[in-house]
Amino acid sequence: MFLSLFVGPQMFLVALSFAYFAKALSGSYMKSTITQLERRFDIPSYLIGVIDGSFEIGNLLVIAFVSYFGAKLHRPKIIAMGCVLMSVGTFIIALPHFIIGRYEIETSVRWLANSTRNPAPCALGSADTAQARQIPDVPHKGCEGESNLSMWIYVLLGNVLRGIGETPIQPLGISFIDDFATEENAALYVGCVQTISVVGPVFGYLLGSLCAKIYVDIGFVKMETITITPADARWVGAWWLGYLIAGVITLLSAIPFWFLPRSLPVSEGRSPEKHPPEQTSFIKKYQAEEHSSFIEMAKDFIPTLRTLLGHPVYLIYLCVTIIQLNSLIGMVTYKPKYIEQHFRQSASKANFLMGVINIPAVALGMFSGGLLMKRLKLNIMGAAHFAFITSLIGYILSLFFFAMSCENARVAGVTLPYNSEDGLSYDKHSVFESCNLGCSCSPSEWDPVCGDNGVTYVSACLAGCTSSIGSGKSMVFSNCSCIGVAGNFTASAGPCDDKDDCDRMFPYFLALSVITSFIISLGGTPGYMLLIRCIKPQLKSLALGFHAMATRTLAGIPAPIYFGAIIDTTCLKWGQKRCGGIGACRIYNTTAYRIAYLGLTLSLRTISFVICIPGFILLGRQLKQEERNALHSSITNGGAELEALRKEELVISNSEQSQRIADNGTDRETRL
Numbered sequence: 001m002f003l004s005l006f007v008g009p010q011m012f013l014v015a016l017s018f019a020y021f022a023k024a025l026s027g028s029y030m031k032s033t034i035t036q037l038e039r040r041f042d043i044p045s046y047l048i049g050v051i052d053g054s055f056e057i058g059n060l061l062v063i064a065f066v067s068y069f070g071a072k073l074h075r076p077k078i079i080a081m082g083c084v085l086m087s088v089g090t091f092i093i094a095l096p097h098f099i100i101g102r103y104e105i106e107t108s109v110r111w112l113a114n115s116t117r118n119p120a121p122c123a124l125g126s127a128d129t130a131q132a133r134q135i136p137d138v139p140h141k142g143c144e145g146e147s148n149l150s151m152w153i154y155v156l157l158g159n160v161l162r163g164i165g166e167t168p169i170q171p172l173g174i175s176f177i178d179d180f181a182t183e184e185n186a187a188l189y190v191g192c193v194q195t196i197s198v199v200g201p202v203f204g205y206l207l208g209s210l211c212a213k214i215y216v217d218i219g220f221v222k223m224e225t226i227t228i229t230p231a232d233a234r235w236v237g238a239w240w241l242g243y244l245i246a247g248v249i250t251l252l253s254a255i256p257f258w259f260l261p262r263s264l265p266v267s268e269g270r271s272p273e274k275h276p277p278e279q280t281s282f283i284k285k286y287q288a289e290e291h292s293s294f295i296e297m298a299k300d301f302i303p304t305l306r307t308l309l310g311h312p313v314y315l316i317y318l319c320v321t322i323i324q325l326n327s328l329i330g331m332v333t334y335k336p337k338y339i340e341q342h343f344r345q346s347a348s349k350a351n352f353l354m355g356v357i358n359i360p361a362v363a364l365g366m367f368s369g370g371l372l373m374k375r376l377k378l379n380i381m382g383a384a385h386f387a388f389i390t391s392l393i394g395y396i397l398s399l400f401f402f403a404m405s406c407e408n409a410r411v412a413g414v415t416l417p418y419n420s421e422d423g424l425s426y427d428k429h430s431v432f433e434s435c436n437l438g439c440s441c442s443p444s445e446w447d448p449v450c451g452d453n454g455v456t457y458v459s460a461c462l463a464g465c466t467s468s469i470g471s472g473k474s475m476v477f478s479n480c481s482c483i484g485v486a487g488n489f490t491a492s493a494g495p496c497d498d499k500d501d502c503d504r505m506f507p508y509f510l511a512l513s514v515i516t517s518f519i520i521s522l523g524g525t526p527g528y529m530l531l532i533r534c535i536k537p538q539l540k541s542l543a544l545g546f547h548a549m550a551t552r553t554l555a556g557i558p559a560p561i562y563f564g565a566i567i568d569t570t571c572l573k574w575g576q577k578r579c580g581g582i583g584a585c586r587i588y589n590t591t592a593y594r595i596a597y598l599g600l601t602l603s604l605r606t607i608s609f610v611i612c613i614p615g616f617i618l619l620g621r622q623l624k625q626e627e628r629n630a631l632h633s634s635i636t637n638g639g640a641e642l643e644a645l646r647k648e649e650l651v652i653s654n655s656e657q658s659q660r661i662a663d664n665g666t667d668r669e670t671r672l
Contacts, residue, residue: 013189015256016173017196022253023166024200026246032208032351035337036239041152042583045564054156056556058163066168075172076260083254086165090247092158096151097240103216105234107447121460122439198363205355212237212348230346233586313534316615320608325555327604330563341588343406343502361514365521373526380533387523394520395605401598404509406502408590411456414573435482436464444576446586450496451483463491566596
């Protein structure tokens, strides 16, 4: 009895819940490190989209083999191997940190000659005007010996491996529970697993928030020498630390599965003959009574798939969900980045808010949607209307995000000309003016300073500062010819903190974000039930599998890539790589970013609403046809039953008549 607790469905449930938690934590942590990876590897947003979508690529590579052949093998050990592989992939993602050396902050100081005193940012007379305007971007010393292989490739390969390892957890884990738990407990166990999978992202974003506060090379550099803060566009947090933690947790989740048996004793109340242990949940519900060979099943696959894709309601549902998932995945992937860039919040705060506010709102919405569907007893058309209305309300509320604008930072030569301190303009400006013509400045450097006039300058050199005192974050530049008329104004290290308008608008943005996330999530469960109910029972397994594959291929992979590419077009100032070339974006055109990000998100949802119109028409026709078929079947069956009853009465009547004749014959014989 005591031993059975460690090999029963409850033990498997605990192990599977832990595995779900681990994979959800590492997946959400990947989302939280987007800006950190951009800055550390000096890559644009579209490449980050490629890295993020590589998880889905790894999943698609093996999902068909794992789902089919894994069900016939030792499922707990297959899941264990998947967890180990996922852990290895997570460790590989963190590997570049230990290969590429220390992170060197992009700074204009490195272009100056060595000096025992504080260097002069603007060394007057060191170069003539022509040279000052065209200082070549000389690669950093030591670049000659570096490998030509970009380090972000390791992150991509690790994420592919993580996607491969994650594949068996859901299909094999859920089918194992459904096979050996009692029928009344199976739904409860699956609900527990799904709940744990929602808790994972909360901890993933919180871990991302914590690591974003810690400097990337913590323990290897003196923090007093760091001249930037977490709010700086060049700040890189300890992104690698979270992957090590997530990798260890994932590795631990594999341990229980190695000790679980291939099959468990069938629980009381279940008939072993009725539910063979090696059948998966979908197969055993809709499988024919006689097992077919693999070749026969393969021959039947294409006609069945053709029948499925010929189902108009399913095809429209598939198109709608693919388009909406493109919108959702692109929005969620870059939402922390949007909060950082648009409202000038740190990466740590953006991740914290995603984990504490947005994710719980989505979880509560999905649970409430399922509860409302049960309470209201919605049929298939009711579920479709419910999902459409909640999505439409969320869409209308999302339009208010366009009004929640926050002006960009005032950067001389980028968002406003040198000779004007008022009125932002995103036209092409020059970072060179008469006040800094005598300075040997690089126009490509991003080492911002904040002047006494409240304007940010790209570098102290371009601000015309000729001297400096202090060190690190407390460094102050003086005699800045571009700040003020007299030229005796000072500037401090780092951009100006002029975000009062953003701080006033940000709480309203958060409140609306939570409300819209909750309302849209209400329709998640009814929408999924529509998928299950609109298809014939014998097609459900294939319909669910094809839906998962199509959404991963057409939404999970491309959405982060083209969202990132469109966001890249709004960049105003690109950083510079250590060894030359364009790096990560330092400052965006806030208005263009908002229009591109929100416009693309809402445009996709608009298209999905238009496609829903013929979907409702076709669904209504399908339901009416099913009602007619059911009525016709009822009438036919009723007529058949009536005919059978008449035949039975006729047989009984003939039998009684024969009995009477026989009795009369017997009486006659008796009288004779």
